[in-house]
Amino acid sequence: MMTLPWLDLPLVWGGLIAFAVLAYVVLDGFDLGTGILFAVERRTEDRAVMMNTIAPVWDGNETWLVLGGGGLFAVFPLAYAVIMPAFYPTIIGMLLALVFRGVAFEFRFRAVTARGRAAWEFAFLAGSTLAAFAQGLTLGGLLQGVRVVGGAYAGGWWDWLTGFTILCGIALVIGYALLGATWLVWRTEGDLQRRCRRHARALGAATLALIVVVSLWTPMLNPTFAHRWFGWPGILLTSPVPVLVVLLAWGFWLGLRHGHHVTPFLCALGWFALCYAGIAISLYPYIIPPGITFRDAAAPPESQAFLLVGAVVLVPIILAYIAYAYYVFRGKVQHGEGYH
Amino acid sequence: MPQAVTLARAQFAFTVAFHIVLPAFSIGLASYLAVLEGLWLRTGRQVYQDLFQYWVKVFALVFGMGVVSGVVMSYEFGTNWSAFADKAGPVVGPLMGYEVLTAFFLEAGFLGIMLFGLKRVGPGLHFLATCVVVLGTLISAFWILAVNSWMQTPQGFRVDAAGRFIPTDWLAVIFNPSFFYRLPHMVLAAYLSVAFFVGAVGAWHLLRDRGNVAARTMFSMAMWMATIVAPLQIVMGDMHGLNTLQYQPVKVAAMEGDWETSRAAPLVLFGWPETEARHTEFELAIPHLGSLILTHDWNGEVKGLEAFPPDQRPPVPVVFWAFRIMVALGFLMAGVGIASLILRRGGRLFHARRLQWLAVAMAPAGFVALLAGWVVTEVGRQPYTVFGHLRTDDSISPVAMPGVAVSLAAFAIVYFIVYGAGFAYLLALVRKPPVPAEPGPYAGVPMRTAGITPGPPAAETLGDAWPVEPRP
Numbered sequence: 001m002m003t004l005p006w007l008d009l010p011l012v013w014g015g016l017i018a019f020a021v022l023a024y025v026v027l028d029g030f031d032l033g034t035g036i037l038f039a040v041e042r043r044t045e046d047r048a049v050m051m052n053t054i055a056p057v058w059d060g061n062e063t064w065l066v067l068g069g070g071g072l073f074a075v076f077p078l079a080y081a082v083i084m085p086a087f088y089p090t091i092i093g094m095l096l097a098l099v100f101r102g103v104a105f106e107f108r109f110r111a112v113t114a115r116g117r118a119a120w121e122f123a124f125l126a127g128s129t130l131a132a133f134a135q136g137l138t139l140g141g142l143l144q145g146v147r148v149v150g151g152a153y154a155g156g157w158w159d160w161l162t163g164f165t166i167l168c169g170i171a172l173v174i175g176y177a178l179l180g181a182t183w184l185v186w187r188t189e190g191d192l193q194r195r196c197r198r199h200a201r202a203l204g205a206a207t208l209a210l211i212v213v214v215s216l217w218t219p220m221l222n223p224t225f226a227h228r229w230f231g232w233p234g235i236l237l238t239s240p241v242p243v244l245v246v247l248l249a250w251g252f253w254l255g256l257r258h259g260h261h262v263t264p265f266l267c268a269l270g271w272f273a274l275c276y277a278g279i280a281i282s283l284y285p286y287i288i289p290p291g292i293t294f295r296d297a298a299a300p301p302e303s304q305a306f307l308l309v310g311a312v313v314l315v316p317i318i319l320a321y322i323a324y325a326y327y328v329f330r331g332k333v334q335h336g337e338g339y340h
Numbered sequence: 341m342p343q344a345v346t347l348a349r350a351q352f353a354f355t356v357a358f359h360i361v362l363p364a365f366s367i368g369l370a371s372y373l374a375v376l377e378g379l380w381l382r383t384g385r386q387v388y389q390d391l392f393q394y395w396v397k398v399f400a401l402v403f404g405m406g407v408v409s410g411v412v413m414s415y416e417f418g419t420n421w422s423a424f425a426d427k428a429g430p431v432v433g434p435l436m437g438y439e440v441l442t443a444f445f446l447e448a449g450f451l452g453i454m455l456f457g458l459k460r461v462g463p464g465l466h467f468l469a470t471c472v473v474v475l476g477t478l479i480s481a482f483w484i485l486a487v488n489s490w491m492q493t494p495q496g497f498r499v500d501a502a503g504r505f506i507p508t509d510w511l512a513v514i515f516n517p518s519f520f521y522r523l524p525h526m527v528l529a530a531y532l533s534v535a536f537f538v539g540a541v542g543a544w545h546l547l548r549d550r551g552n553v554a555a556r557t558m559f560s561m562a563m564w565m566a567t568i569v570a571p572l573q574i575v576m577g578d579m580h581g582l583n584t585l586q587y588q589p590v591k592v593a594a595m596e597g598d599w600e601t602s603r604a605a606p607l608v609l610f611g612w613p614e615t616e617a618r619h620t621e622f623e624l625a626i627p628h629l630g631s632l633i634l635t636h637d638w639n640g641e642v643k644g645l646e647a648f649p650p651d652q653r654p655p656v657p658v659v660f661w662a663f664r665i666m667v668a669l670g671f672l673m674a675g676v677g678i679a680s681l682i683l684r685r686g687g688r689l690f691h692a693r694r695l696q697w698l699a700v701a702m703a704p705a706g707f708v709a710l711l712a713g714w715v716v717t718e719v720g721r722q723p724y725t726v727f728g729h730l731r732t733d734d735s736i737s738p739v740a741m742p743g744v745a746v747s748l749a750a751f752a753i754v755y756f757i758v759y760g761a762g763f764a765y766l767l768a769l770v771r772k773p774p775v776p777a778e779p780g781p782y783a784g785v786p787m788r789t790a791g792i793t794p795g796p797p798a799a800e801t802l803g804d805a806w807p808v809e810p811r812p
Contacts, residue, residue: 060445062411075433080429084418085738089747091419098411100758103404106762110768299430299433302430307434310442321450
């Protein structure tokens with residue numbers, strides 16, 4: 001039986017799962033953000049263009065969520081077995097919202113009447129927004145800590161609903177909308193692109209403000225987080241994070257002002273990556289604060305080694321053909337074009 | 341929490357029953373589309389391209405619904421079966437991880453090209469993308485059936501002090517004793533389900549217009565599948581049953597409705613199993629035939645339910661009836677296949693209105709049989725999740741009854757709305773007859789300015805795209 005004893009399997013897998021979740025957040029982030037922007041983009045022609053920018057790729061983007069969840073099940077089963085019941089309402093809510101979001105792509109095309117089409121456009125908007133909000137609630141709930149006794153969730157019904165988690169939910173909705181707006185700046189043209197630039201400016205400011213508030217609130221949740229961020233030597237690792245956020249903000253506004261197409265999107269992705277890194281710095285080595293580290297939750301080396309062999313070979317291949325799929329559908333999406 | 345267990349099982353059964361139909365549809369239809377596109381590229385006949393365009397619309401719809409109901413499944417192991425996830429996760433989890441890495445990404449990565457990319461990549465690469473999607477559906481079936489078969493006939497593991505299943509031999513885990521029976525049985529079921537659905541659509545349009553070349557082609561192809569695959573599936577099912585008798589005899593006893601162990605076990609055709617009285621009422625049975633089928637010996641011993649403690653028996657009536665539904669539909673499908681073969685002689689296939697009406701009526705036959713089969717094998721595994729090792733009662737999440745009740749209600753409402761609408765759109769697609777120069781999946785309404793309805797592109801080309809065949 002292969003167990004790869006020379007490798008720190010839980011650490012490697014922690015990194016891989018973190019990568020899968022980050023990939024999900026940024027990739028489905030702009031999909032969900034595009035849906036959230038249906039709230040302000042109401043013309044059916046514009047909505048068709050917006051949907052067409054993501055129609056060929058959304059399924060692959062959502063697969064990272066399955067890898068995040070399925071991967072947790074495979075290599076950190078204890079974490080999976082605690083997180084899912086602890087966040088039962090937000091997880092089920094997210095899944096149901098994603099059902100509406102996912103079927104809306106096809107159903108909108110198939111709807112015969114204008115009312116039917118409007119109904120599925122609303123399902124797309126509501127599904128995207130609710131899924132984002134539920135993900136924010138779950139993330140906030142994880143950061144504030146989960147009550148565990150004897151390896152099982154021991155908290156109450158409403159532990160996931162606090163001021164902090166609601167703030168995280170709102171922050172993720174706004175942040176995803178920003179990703180969506182900058183994505184559309186890249187992939188559309190004309191009036192729609194001009195309006196998305198305007199949305200991006202407002203959403204960028206709101207996202208920055210929310211990043212500041214959440215970042216100041218998080219260390220107050222848990223003394224370990226505070227020590228990690230402001231104590232010595234943690235500050236060596238943590239201080240570059242806010243500096244980089246400010247640098248990206250500078251690039252973001254310059255990019256918008258000078259009419260760049262891709263820069264705002266890349267800067268928004270950078271913010272997400274930095275916030276994610278910030279969360280990772282806070283949590284390490286806990287996978288479920290305050291009690292369960294990623295080592296406690298790890299599956300036996302027999303399981304982790306078996307899946308790692310496949311992941312090492314397959315993940316680069318997956319990244320290559322996904323990049324190819326994006327390459328096939330590159331360029332601006334025009335009104336009235338449906339890839340047919 | 342007995343009630344929470346019941347509701348959690350109801351929720352899982354409900355969501356998985358909705359889900360399983362869709363990947364089965366995708367497995368069968370993806371393969372059919374690859375065959376159609378391959379025939380088109382090889383022969384250059386317009387009718388194959390038109391049939392491809394006709395069915396790829398259905399595929400896009402079905403695949404999208406399958407994706408979202410599948411994401412639900414991948415999280416439900418944790419939300420509702422967290423004790424199972426924690427204990428069996430080290431064995432089951434990596435297999436599902438491989439399913440994501442080898443199948444889901446593959447399907448998702450190439451589906452976009454298959455649906456939207458024909459103009460962008462050209463026919464050759466497009467055909468390759470279609471074939472890759474087919475491969476993805478089959479790889480997915482491989483892993484998920486490895487997981488399911490391991491839960492039925494577990495091996496290749498040890499149990500540690502904390503009660504966790506620790507894998508000791510991955511090859512033994514994957515290629516467990518029931519895997520090579522369950523996998524082909526399921527793939528054939530998917531092919532047969534789609535064959536009968538395609539056949540019903542072809543028959544429907546033949547009944548309206550006997551000369552529709554595309555309808556003729558799809559009906560004929562579907563009937564060939566029925567002729568070949570349905571009998572093959574019966575043989576496969578028999579072999580699977582013998583395998584179950586060897587490893588899960590209590591399930592077979594429930595399927596047969598046999599209470600007492602016997603060397604002249606009858607074949608119970610109909611009856612009403614009474615769990616309390618431990619007896620099957622109103623039994624219509626053929627003596628010795630049960631022994632003959634199950635042991636291939638006139639006097640072979642077949643264990644009855646009484647040979648197992650009551651707390652190790654599955655719910656008998658459900659398994660008993662689901663099994664009969666599956667078998668009856670299987671023989672009916674084989675009968676249609678044979679009838680169609682006979683009617684081919686003398687070219688009567690496209691004129692046989694009674695067969696065509698029967699084919700229309702049997703549109704859902706394959707799917708119903710498939711669901712019944714899953715009920716047999718999953719309910720027949722009770723009261724265990726990992727057969728013989730982990731009881732369903734010990735697999736549950738610490739989520740109390742009201743929470744599960746609310747989520748079950750939410751799933752029921754959402755699924756009926758969403759899948760009800762999806763089913764209506766599906767029927768609307770197949771109600772239209774296939775036409776020459778069939779438009780692609782995303783030609784039409786939403787892409788254009790509201791108010792302008794483009795005329796059907798078929799109008800000018802009708803008649804010269806398909807070779808004109810003499811009307812009977």
